[in-house]
Amino acid sequence: MSTTTNTTGRIRRTGLRGTWWVTALMIAFGLFTIWGLLSLVIRGHGVCGQKCILDTLNQMFRVATPIAFAAFCGVMCERSGVFNIGIEGQMLMSAMVCYAVNLFSYQGLKNVMDPAAAGDMSRWLALVAGVISAVLLGSLHAVVSIKFKVDQIISGTVINILAIGITGYLYRQFLAENLPPGPGTFPIFNIPLLSKIPILGPIFFEQKPLTYLMFILTFVIQYVLFFTPWGLRTRAVGEHPRAADTLGVNVHYMRYVDVLAGSAIAGLGGAWFTLEAVDVFNPLMTNGLGFIGLAAMIFGKWTPFGSLLGALIFGLGSSVTSTVSIFRPDIPSQFPQMLPYILTIIVLTGVVGRATPMAAGGKPYEKQ
Amino acid sequence: MSNAPVAAERPTSSFRISLLRLWDAFKMPALAILSAFILGGIVILITSGKPLTVLQAYFGLVQGAFLNQRAFSETLVKTTPYILLSLGVGVGFKTGLFNIGVEGQFYIGAVSAAWVGVLFPGLPAIIHLPLALLAGVIGGAIWAAIPGYLKARTGAHEVISTMMMNYIAFRLQEYIVTWLLKDPSAGLVQSPPVAKAAEVWTLYQIPVRLQDPLNALGVALVFAIIALLIARWALGTPRLREQVETAGQRRIVYLVVGVLVFLITFFGLPAFTRVWWPFTDPYDRMHIGLFIALAVSVGVWWLLWKTTLGFEMRTVGANPSAARYAGVSITRNIMVAMALSGALAGLAGAVEVLGVTTCRCVQVSFISGYGWDSIGISLLAKNNPFGIIAASFLWGAMGNGADFMELNSGVSKYIISLLQGLVLLFVAAPAIVRWIFRIRAERRPEEEVPLTHWEVK
Numbered sequence: 001m002s003t004t005t006n007t008t009g010r011i012r013r014t015g016l017r018g019t020w021w022v023t024a025l026m027i028a029f030g031l032f033t034i035w036g037l038l039s040l041v042i043r044g045h046g047v048c049g050q051k052c053i054l055d056t057l058n059q060m061f062r063v064a065t066p067i068a069f070a071a072f073c074g075v076m077c078e079r080s081g082v083f084n085i086g087i088e089g090q091m092l093m094s095a096m097v098c099y100a101v102n103l104f105s106y107q108g109l110k111n112v113m114d115p116a117a118a119g120d121m122s123r124w125l126a127l128v129a130g131v132i133s134a135v136l137l138g139s140l141h142a143v144v145s146i147k148f149k150v151d152q153i154i155s156g157t158v159i160n161i162l163a164i165g166i167t168g169y170l171y172r173q174f175l176a177e178n179l180p181p182g183p184g185t186f187p188i189f190n191i192p193l194l195s196k197i198p199i200l201g202p203i204f205f206e207q208k209p210l211t212y213l214m215f216i217l218t219f220v221i222q223y224v225l226f227f228t229p230w231g232l233r234t235r236a237v238g239e240h241p242r243a244a245d246t247l248g249v250n251v252h253y254m255r256y257v258d259v260l261a262g263s264a265i266a267g268l269g270g271a272w273f274t275l276e277a278v279d280v281f282n283p284l285m286t287n288g289l290g291f292i293g294l295a296a297m298i299f300g301k302w303t304p305f306g307s308l309l310g311a312l313i314f315g316l317g318s319s320v321t322s323t324v325s326i327f328r329p330d331i332p333s334q335f336p337q338m339l340p341y342i343l344t345i346i347v348l349t350g351v352v353g354r355a356t357p358m359a360a361g362g363k364p365y366e367k368q
Numbered sequence: 369m370s371n372a373p374v375a376a377e378r379p380t381s382s383f384r385i386s387l388l389r390l391w392d393a394f395k396m397p398a399l400a401i402l403s404a405f406i407l408g409g410i411v412i413l414i415t416s417g418k419p420l421t422v423l424q425a426y427f428g429l430v431q432g433a434f435l436n437q438r439a440f441s442e443t444l445v446k447t448t449p450y451i452l453l454s455l456g457v458g459v460g461f462k463t464g465l466f467n468i469g470v471e472g473q474f475y476i477g478a479v480s481a482a483w484v485g486v487l488f489p490g491l492p493a494i495i496h497l498p499l500a501l502l503a504g505v506i507g508g509a510i511w512a513a514i515p516g517y518l519k520a521r522t523g524a525h526e527v528i529s530t531m532m533m534n535y536i537a538f539r540l541q542e543y544i545v546t547w548l549l550k551d552p553s554a555g556l557v558q559s560p561p562v563a564k565a566a567e568v569w570t571l572y573q574i575p576v577r578l579q580d581p582l583n584a585l586g587v588a589l590v591f592a593i594i595a596l597l598i599a600r601w602a603l604g605t606p607r608l609r610e611q612v613e614t615a616g617q618r619r620i621v622y623l624v625v626g627v628l629v630f631l632i633t634f635f636g637l638p639a640f641t642r643v644w645w646p647f648t649d650p651y652d653r654m655h656i657g658l659f660i661a662l663a664v665s666v667g668v669w670w671l672l673w674k675t676t677l678g679f680e681m682r683t684v685g686a687n688p689s690a691a692r693y694a695g696v697s698i699t700r701n702i703m704v705a706m707a708l709s710g711a712l713a714g715l716a717g718a719v720e721v722l723g724v725t726t727c728r729c730v731q732v733s734f735i736s737g738y739g740w741d742s743i744g745i746s747l748l749a750k751n752n753p754f755g756i757i758a759a760s761f762l763w764g765a766m767g768n769g770a771d772f773m774e775l776n777s778g779v780s781k782y783i784i785s786l787l788q789g790l791v792l793l794f795v796a797a798p799a800i801v802r803w804i805f806r807i808r809a810e811r812r813p814e815e816e817v818p819l820t821h822w823e824v825k
Contacts, residue, residue, distance in 0.1 A: 085527065140793075148797045153466055153527060157743055158796050162789030164740075168782025173415050283782065291531050298528055334543035341532040345515075348524040348532075357525065 030312070031057060031203075034320060041324055041331070056323045057203045064308075064315030065211045065276070066091065066286075069269030070293020071300065071307035072221055076262030078302060079225060080255045081238035081360040082145060083152040086159030087266045088290030090137045094130035094270025096167040099281040100175060102126035102274065103182040119183030123275055130275075131267035137163060138263020142256050149364035168283040175281055184279050186210070208276045210268060214308070217265065221304040234258055238358040241365045251365045269293070295344040302358070314340045393755070397748055399801050400794035401762070408787045412779055424777035432772025433765035439772075441571075441654035445724060447764030449474075451661040451757055452716035453742035455668050456508075456709040458751035460526075462672060463705035464685035469515065469530025470713040471739030472537030473508040477714025478721040479541045480507030482730045483549060485562025485722060493565040493577070494586035500566040501660075501718050508714015509707040511537060516706025520699040526706070534739070545732050557732040568723030570655045571647040578638040588634035594663075595629040596622055657719035662757065664712065669753040671708075681705050741767075744792045763788065 038053055070087045077084040105125050109118035137159055145155040186208045195205040225231035233254055236244040241251045269290070274281050292314055299313070300306020317340045325333045409422045416422075433443045453470045460467035481504035488496060515529040544559075551560040569577050577583050602608055603618055612618055647654065672678035683691040684701045692698055716738075721730055745763050749755030766788065770781035794801045801807070 083527075144793070144797050148799050150796045154747060154796050157740065157747075158789060158792045161740055161744055161785060161792060165782055165784070165786030165789045169411070169415075169780050169786050172780030172782055288535065292535075294528060295532060332543055332547050334539040334546075338536050338539045341535045345518070345524070345529050345532050348529055349518050349522040350524070 030316065034316060038320065038323065041328060052323065054199070054202045056319050058206065059319040059322070060312060060315040061204070061207060061211055061214075062276075062315070063318050064311040065214050066269040066272040066289050067293045067296050067314050068214045068218075068308050068311035069210075069265050069272065070290045071296040071311055072217055072304060073262040073266035073269065074294050074297035075221065075225070075300075075302055075304060075307055076234075076258050076265065078297070078358055078361055079238045080234045080258035081241060081358055081363065081365070082142070082255055082259050083156065083362045084138075084141060084259065084262060085153055085156035085291070085294065086137065086141050086163070087156075087269075087293055088286055088288065089156075089160040089163030090134040090263055090266040091270035091273070091290050092167050092284070092286045093137050093163045094134040094267040095273040095285060096171060096175070096281050097133040098126040098130035098271045099274035100126075100170070101129040103175075103179065106183040107180055115183075122183050123186055126275060127268070127271050130271040131264050134267030134270055135260055135263045138260055138266070141263075142259040145364065146252055146255050146259070149366075152362050152364075164284065167281075171281060171283055182279060185274075186276050210272050210276050213268065217268075218304045218308050225304070237365075238360055241360050245365075245367065251367070255365070266290070292340075295341065298357075299344050299347050301356075310344075313343065393750075393752075396798050396801060397750075397755075397759075397795060399805055399807075400748075400791050400798075403794055403801060403804055404787050404790035407790055408783060411786065412783065416779065421777050421779060425773050425779040425783070428773035428776030429766065429769040431769070431776070433769030438649060438652055439768065441652045443761070443765045443768040444658050445653050445655065445764075446768050447760045448655075448657045448661050448724075449716040449720050449738055450742055450745055450760035450763050451658075451665060452712050452719070453738050454745040454749065454756045454760055455665055455753060456712035456716070457743050457746040458749070458753065458756055459668060459672070459681075459705055459712065460709040461746060461751045462685050463681045463701060464688065465516075465519070465702065465705055465709070466527050467512065467515075467530055467706065467709045467713075468527055468739070468743070469512060469533045469537075470709070470716075470742055471737075472530070472534035473511045473710040473713035474717040474720075474738065475537045475541040476511040477504035477508035477717030478730055479544050479549075479559075479717075480504050480714070481566075481718030482559050482562055482721050483544070485566035485728075486549065486560050489563050491563070491565055492582045493580070494582045496563060496565040497568065497722070500562065500722055501568075501715060504714045504718025504721075505711045506714070508717065509711040512710020512713070513703060513707040516703045516710075519706070520702040541730065542732055545730050549730075551729065554727075554729075558727060559729045559731075561728045562722060566722060567728055568655050568657050568719055570653060570723070572650055572652055572654075574647070574656075575638075575641040575645050578641055584634055584638050587637060588630045591633040592626045592630040596626050599625045653724060655719075655723040657723045660715075660719065664715070665753040665757055668712070672753075677704065741788070744788055747792055748795050 034057070038056065070091060073087050073090070074084060102122050102125075106118055106122040109121055112118070113121070140162075141152075141155050141159050144150050144158070145152040188206055188208055189212070191205040191212075195201040197205070223231075225234065233244065233249045236247075237249060237251050237254045237258075244254075245251050270286070273285055293307075293311070296310030296314055297307045299310030300308070317336055321333045321336045324331060324336070405426070409426070412422045412425055413419060432439060434440050453474060456470050456473070457467055481500045484503035485496070485500045488499070491499070511533060512530070515524070515526050515533055518524040518529055519526045546557055549559040551558055554560075578587065599622060603612055603621065612621060670678075672682060680691070680696045681701050681704065683694070683696055684698050684705075688698055691701075722728065725731070741763055745756060745759040748762075749759040766784045770784045773779060773783075774781045
């Protein structure tokens, strides 16, 4: 399909992983396996009928959404050579801002227009505000790690701790008690014709908006990274900034824009928590999903489709475990939950398909 | 100062130089902390609208952390795991490794220690306590050695693999507590309480514990070993080296010091603590883990700066290509550093579970949240063991004073995380602090360890 430079000086075809049809095939195969496994495990302990299995798979996409956004953020940042482990913090920040803006803008808007429209309006407003907040934190990361050339992992750590502090503080001061009723989360949006398809409909097309956005973004990022001059420059900056600089690419500018774009995506991931999943905000509610997103990214070898696949595996682990634990409380649920993490380590070590990071990843660029 | 040239040759001047060095080392962190507190004050001012609240909050923080014995003990209790975990992170940093997984190693250490603590009822404390601590150390070391091995052999980036190991550790701990080691009589899901002999002593218990001659023997042995180490150090100083010249004389000194200290503590300490002991509050949770942590910090300092292994580790961290050129095995040093790092984190978990938890057991929701804090502490202290003690104390005090501050002033205790984040931001990007205080950049480059700038070939 496309050729990408994955390591310095070595061009190799990304023949298998990272192309859409393989991803689709693996997803189909995975779904089939899960179907079989679920019915096998649960047999004799109650009935997990078609509805229950479809729900599990539907939930898989739902849970995978924030992980995929985090992974996309990681792809954008790391393709340009900037490690970003502050994704967790950015998502937390965005989740809090989304919740607050959603709640308070609704109080103003519902006096002006009818409640349903006000709810819609405030949710979209909240989404925008959340993305902006994540971009602000991302710009801090960008300035500290690109301009001041602080180690990027340290900078990301600082972002995480700062985000915990800011969100926790504002939550306790303003969002903990005496709250007016808010407009709630996005409703499920059934895509008109497609949701009528027998099995695929309930799985894919009865989701909330951000989940659809996840699918769309996968294609968009794939296109931008691998089929536009912009993407070529981004990848060049991540692999060999000196060479890119010699050819007239502004390394720092590319990195700034890519980190900010990535942060915006992380903001979408944060919005999922308070605009799609639940209608409350808790301190630390992102619960490590940002880090899991990084794992998904590595699992997918820094490609959008691979990241999506990685996110789906994590989502599957979580949704299957929750279904199984309803029917079989006597099975330890911890091992299936461990499995995605173990898989990530295995992929990282290169036992099965080596994951090679960007050559210039994590190194600040000194212009000469 | 008419005799200035003469004074320059005296030892006082070297003292002044070391003072200046100390100031140099402390200047940037101190300014970072100061600016963070000022900025935090501004945030409180904006969100509350009353200048008095800022004072109330900061005073409440100090009061909650220091101003009575129990509060102060609690601060020290909080400081202990911070010291051990940050030492773990720091050892990794010095070798150029970013061990994000101290939290996971902490869990594994806690579970292993609890397991050993339950497993052998009836052992005397002199064996059981060290055994349980050792179990924690080994558990943590193995857990960290896995990513270390993967890094050394396959180049798998340790940031991601230790992060994954964190989650696996958390699930493993949950599994062990829920299925293998569950206390059937407890209402909550938790492991059975460890044997009395495996507990880390609180200071309150010491007089009672010392009545058992075996315990007194153990304490006396520890004191004697410490005394011997001090004697060895003292004999190495220039003044004493002139007086005690031969090996035979030295042996006599060691023998006298060791036996004397052993006898005094073995017979004197139990009697002494029975007569006079300042820690009479049974709810005071202060435990001997702090002294273990302090001793371990000295040990880590000695290892890193006074031994060949430490020198090799620091070389690998500072300049891996030079290390390889000089014939230092990078692979071996990575594994040793990771294992050591995990051992320290595991010890922290063991001490926490054997000494601090109310049930002396592992509960299923045993979440410490110490992991990120300790990375921050290590950054603030620039990975120096003694700096780590100071920074841990600061973090412990802030964490402990936070609740009282919230009660006192109504300012949310999460302001602490905000302050800590700001401190780290300023420490990580000293350019910001320099810009605020108009300090010119230092002439000599700071000793910085580049992270992850190399690949295993």
